[in-house]
Amino acid sequence: MxxxxxxxxxxxxxxxxxxxxxxxxxxxxxxxxxxxxxxxxxxxxxxxxxxxxxxxxxxxxxxxxxxxxxxxxxxxxxxxxxxxxxxxxxxxxxxxxxxxxxxxxxxxxxxxxxxxxxxxxxxxxxxxxxxxxxxxxxxxxxxxxxxxxxxxxxxxxxxxxxxxxxxxxxxxxxxxxxxxxxxxxxxxxxxxxxxxxxxxxxxxxxxxxxxxxxxxxxxxxxxxxxxxxxxxxxxxxxxxxxxxxxxxxxxxxxxxxxxxxxxxxRWIAIQDHTFGNVHIDAGATEAIVKRGKSLLAAGIVKVEGDFHAGDVVRICAPDGLPIAQGIIHTDAAEVSEYSDPAPVIHRDHLVLL
Missing domain, CATH: 3.40.1160.10 (Acetylglutamate kinase-like)
Structure with a gap:
């Protein structure tokens, strides 16, 4: 058919x-x-x-x-x-x-x-x-x-x-x-x-x-x-x-x-304008890509851009290539101090590229 x-x-x-x-x-x-x-x-x-x-x-x-x-x-x-x-x-x-x-x-x-x-x-x-x-x-x-x-x-x-x-x-x-x-x-x-x-x-x-x-x-x-x-x-x-x-x-x-x-x-998936980049380590990359997990603060290596909670940001693997994008739950300036056990970007608000 x-x-x-x-x-x-x-x-x-x-x-x-x-x-x-x-x-x-x-x-x-x-x-x-x-x-x-x-x-x-x-x-x-x-x-x-x-x-x-x-x-x-x-x-x-x-x-x-x-x-x-x-x-x-x-x-x-x-x-x-x-x-x-x-x-x-x-x-x-x-x-x-x-x-x-x-x-x-x-x-x-x-x-x-x-x-x-x-x-x-x-x-x-x-x-x-x-x-x-x-x-x-x-x-x-x-x-x-x-x-x-x-x-x-x-x-x-x-x-x-x-x-x-x-x-x-x-x-x-x-x-x-x-x-x-x-x-x-x-x-x-x-x-x-x-x-x-x-x-x-x-x-x-x-x-x-x-x-x-x-x-x-x-x-x-x-x-x-x-x-x-x-x-x-x-x-x-x-x-x-x-x-x-x-x-x-x-x-x-x-x-x-x-x-x-x-x-x-779908709205997240079609956004071509993101407010910053979140670079993550190999463990977080595997968790997101292969195991369908959310992004936790522990997996973040560095951030780029002056984004705020509720903005769409791009998630980059250790090689710098973007692998996903999603709605982040904290400001860029506060990522390094994020102590909430909840994900920084929840799986429900994340789309693989």
Whole structure:
């Protein structure tokens, strides 16, 4: 049985190259086909959330720009112009199927703040209960450097984690991860993202897109940690979802973790901004990684950063590499004097990386 046929909730990320036929030109025929595909999935009982690129590219066309702007103000202007065109086009594509779309625009800060993270989850739950298709994009018009996701591959993986999706599709103009150093064919299945797998990735130089296979592998890592499978494939393939439902191979399938992050730890798992580092000894490392224990003060060798109780910090092994992150129960200045028998970071508030 295929991963898609077993899925109850999926996230589909669609790249600019899939949705446009040139700068500022939406491929309406492609969008209509994708809407048909989403409707088919919904008839199979699968809930669908879309992460749609394209706003900046559409804005570029409307503003007469041939190259993606480098300055933030022009990027935000393009996004502001293009976003309304994008969401209206999606609604027109779903109208024949009687489906209503809902626009959700996010910044990185919306997922860093726990109460806003929870609000996103609750909103999506309610929208799906009403039978709508949520369409997510980065809120580029207000995003500054420090609150940007960087690319919609990353955004889609974070969304998949937040909404507890079973499967994430990252669809672009490429058919999957290609083994450029070996067979030259698409790698059909990946159990673990190793350095050898990462070496296959390449970036992109198109005028409307950002990222490339490097960002897609990074997104796959995030989704994997949350227990979400990932399929990187071609958004130009009209029968992609039918093939997968029939158990056929299409694209590259990244197997999800067999020990996914529990729902109450998902917010911790997706935090890319931590407030400091806690370096631990070999004994504490083994206890956390192999025996599933909490972090006790006795295992801490040194701390870095000016963090406070309740902050998310990164836990580093003796070689300096991060192995986990979690919510610490004391301030940085008080770690060396911590005498409470309770853990410094409890296992319930700790996520392995």
């Amino acid at each position: 295929s991963a898609l046929s077993q899925a109850k909730r999926i996230v589909i990320k669609l790249g600019t190259g899939v949705l446009t036929s040139g700068i500022g030109e939406l491929d309406t025929a492609r969008i209509e086909t994708l809407c048909q595909q989403v409707n088919m999935l919904r008839e199979q009982g699968i809930e669908v959330i879309l992460v749609s690129s394209g706003a900046v590219g559409l804005g570029m066309g409307k503003l007469g720009l041939n190259k993606r702007p480098r300055d933030m103000a022009n990027l935000q202007a393009c996004a502001s112009v293009g976003q309304s065109i994008l969401i209206n086009t999606w609604q027109k594509g779903f109208d024949p199927h009687g489906i209503t779309v809902a626009q959700i625009l996010l910044t990185r800060e919306d997922l860093r703040a726990k109460h806003r993270h929870n609000a996103v989850f609750n909103t999506v739950e309610r929208l799906l209960a009403h039978g709508t298709v949520p369409i997510v994009n980065e809120n580029d018009t207000v995003s500054a450097v420090e609150i940007k996701f960087g690319d919609n591959d990353t955004l889609s993986a974070l969304v998949a984690s937040v909404v507890n999706a079973d499967l994430l599709f990252i669809l672009s103009n490429i058919p999957g991860l290609i083994d450029m150093q070996g067979s030259g064919e698409v790698v059909e299945r990946i159990e673990k993202i190793t350095p050898e797998i990462e070496a296959m990735a390449q970036g992109t130089n198109t005028e409307t897109s950002v990222g490339g296979m490097i960002s897609k592998l990074s997104a796959a890592k995030i989704a994997h940690r949350a227990g979400c499978g990932v399929i990187i494939g071609s958004g130009k393939e009209n029968k992609l979802f039918e093939q997968l439902l029939e158990g056929k191979s299409a694209g590259t399938y990244f197997v999800p973790s067999t020990q996914p992050v529990k729902s109450h730890k």
